[in-house]
Amino acid sequence: MEYALYLGCTIPLRFPHFEKAFREVASILDIELKEMHGSSCCPDPVATQSLNVDTWMTLAARNLAIAEKMGLDVLTICSGCFETLKTVHVLLEEDKGAFNRINAVLNKIGYKYKGTSAVTHFVELFNQQDMLNKIKNAILKPLDDLNVAAHYGCHLIRPSKIMQFDDPERPYSMDNILKTLGASTVDFASKLECCGYCARLNEDIGFKLVEEKMTDLKNLEKEVDVMVAVCPACVSQYDRKEKILSRKTDKILDIPILYLPELMAIAFGVDIDILGLTNRSVKPTKLLEKLKI
């Protein structure tokens, strides 16, 4: 199995330890990753799309054209990148006018967008039955005693008419993967809530959403050992704001947030010294103690 790996910017430049965990997991699962040299920001679905939809689509089509030249489908490791690349792929299929307009610009710099490379997020890939079997066979350290909360975020699954994957109101793919690792997953009222990272003009929105979700998790009967997310924006939003909130309020908010491949790497027995698990505000100390690592 071979993919063009689209890294984006936030993970390789700010959170390279997430990339490390993902590459370790992919290698264990025999997924061959080819580098997309010269690719740019996806570009981000919030600001660039807001400023000019054509700029957003053209920069995205340039990235997709790089993968097309490699003759490979694209694998994304960030939900924002997934949203941009997949949405543009679908929009350009529907909108021939935009398709031609964008190619006219790309042709001038030596690119051609055809729409031949599909776009996949690793959650979509890992949730396929043959991959779940592979995941099961790769486990060296089952997560049997762990209670894990899955945060799907928004861009992975919505809008479903574009993402065409999982159930937008009752998502299950991440829970499937976590259960395959041996963990128990929890259901909670705010499971589908947004992390608020993209509501850029008002940080209160993010604080309110983070406080609600983390309080929800703390109030569950079962003690939640870790929350996992699949987007660097979500992970950093919860991690950073959770720490600030537990200082500012009298609540004890101390659930560590991991990027799903980090937890997979732990279950696959990857040396945790190379994973950079302490590179976050809420340290997963208790989690590692519980796992006897």
Place this chain on the structure above:
Amino acid sequence: MTEKVINANDLNKDFRYEISEKVGAKSLLKCIQCGVCSSGCTVTEYVDLQPHRVVASLLLGLKDIVLSSNAIWTCSLCHRCTERCPKGVDYSFILALLRNLAVKEGIIPKEYSDTIKVISENGFVVPYHGGMKKTIDRRREKMDLPQIISPNLDEINYIIRETGLGNLIKKEVDKKEGNK
């Protein structure tokens, strides 16, 4: 609630078509004002116009009110409005088009315009040049991660200019040309 009288002559009757002519936004004209979008909206309590009222105002032709409302920029892009609309109105995409129109009229929050500048200078939304690049490269090398091959910035800036955002990055280019 404050009362507001709007003169019918002040309504911009073409406003709705400026948006609905775009593929992906045709659905706009199907709105039945049921309010499902607003009831599930992540930021509904923070906006001056809730989603269904943005659409109503848009359909009425209240262009200035819509483009100057904080609703179009406060959105967290969670897509629940689009997901749940019984008539298939793609509100989150319509909102992006409204932001595009506001940008054309010069209404751009700094948080948004800065992003395109960073992309123009780095190819990425994270600064990646000079000392910053060295630090990042060193960190990646230590983790045994492959070297990053940056995009050709001339290509990136050509796209930005050709698609209509040249005015947001122009100063930077002028400055660089001035330095030559």
